[in-house]
Amino acid sequence: MTPTGERVRQAALELFAERGFHGTGIRQLAERAGVSSASLYHYMGTKEDLLVALMTSSLERLVGDAEAAVAGSDDPVGQLGALVRMHVTAHAARPLETRVGDHEVEALSPPAREVVVALRDRYEQVWQRVLADGQAAGVLDLEHPALARRALLEMCSGVARWFDQAGPLSLADLADHYVALACRLLGVSRATRRGGAVISA
Amino acid sequence: MTPTGERVRQAALELFAERGFHGTGIRQLAERAGVSSASLYHYMGTKEDLLVALMTSSLERLVGDAEAAVAGSDDPVGQLGALVRMHVTAHAARPLETRVGDHEVEALSPPAREVVVALRDRYEQVWQRVLADGQAAGVLDLEHPALARRALLEMCSGVARWFDQAGPLSLADLADHYVALACRLLGVSRATRRGGAVISA
């Protein structure tokens, strides 16, 4: 990717996250990227194409990281800890990507939305499988697995809306706290929690 | 409020929630409300005034309900249960209000945003105080109260994004599950949980 092309992507990410897709004009986008509005179209298709590219690349990275996190352990509690750590770190370190991904799905036209929703579903299936494995193994205590999964994911995604990377709390500490909260939420037994060094590593 | 005025409010609520403030045009709004775009201005000021009215009335109701929920008990755990129940029920039963309130704050001009943010802060202070009381009384176990409060609120607000009132899960059951999840998350001791009939009432 050319430097200017990268600046366009970055400008779009910032503006879409901050003002929303419909709230961002082509001219604002061009000004932020340091080019004319006409030059913009040398680096993108339509404005929507740009949004789709941002969302899919962000989601593909998330899906890849989730699958890698799960592959790093065969213990459900360890997998869960790795997933929470990865998810929270991603949302706290790259809040722009995740805010756009969460808020602007409705701005997409139906065909583009299908692709994005399919990616998001694939991501959530990773979590679903880990939770199901954990309950089958008896190391999680879930009254209502689907509800618990949604509650957990919403809780973890929330950091993108408030975490300040320049604040007193480090990314690692933040992730540690959330792993502990997730364990409580899902009823990880105390014995398992102690044994699972993977969780806090 | 006149019937037409109410239809305008309802149309705005639906469209702002579904397409966003900037994604909703005056003409769409008029069509949904069943009037001409000119007549719209008989019932509102600017488009932004309408958004502000929707957000403040929704938030004022939430603040009032929160203060009422807290007033109904002097036990921190009971207060917490009532808060969670109220919050989850509100978000599940009126997802349009809460989605607009959560997503469109950035669409407001600075003076209007101030009012809305002040209301939201007042709401969160109710939660903050209950959590602090609970920890002071030794019935909650919070490693990082501010972080726990945010995690809890994000978890509970999430229901507005996925709960289907026509689905198999009733509002009351949903709220029950979330009260239980909140108790786990905040480390409500088992003895307190059993004793607190208020929590599940």
Add this chain to the structure above:
DNA sequence: GCGTGTCGATCGATCGATCGATAGCATAGG
């Protein structure tokens, strides 16, 4: 006749997108 409601017509501004033109820079042909 006067306040309340309603609307078609239209305002200036801005929207996303395209146009043709231009400048820079490579490489190939003589």
Add this chain to the structure above:
DNA sequence: CCTATGCTATCGATCGATCGATCGACACGC
């Protein structure tokens, strides 16, 4: 070595459409 050719990158000007908002006119009930 020179210049012809073609490709990448850039922009001012401008397109038709739509934006939020306003106007004057008309209808109805008190």
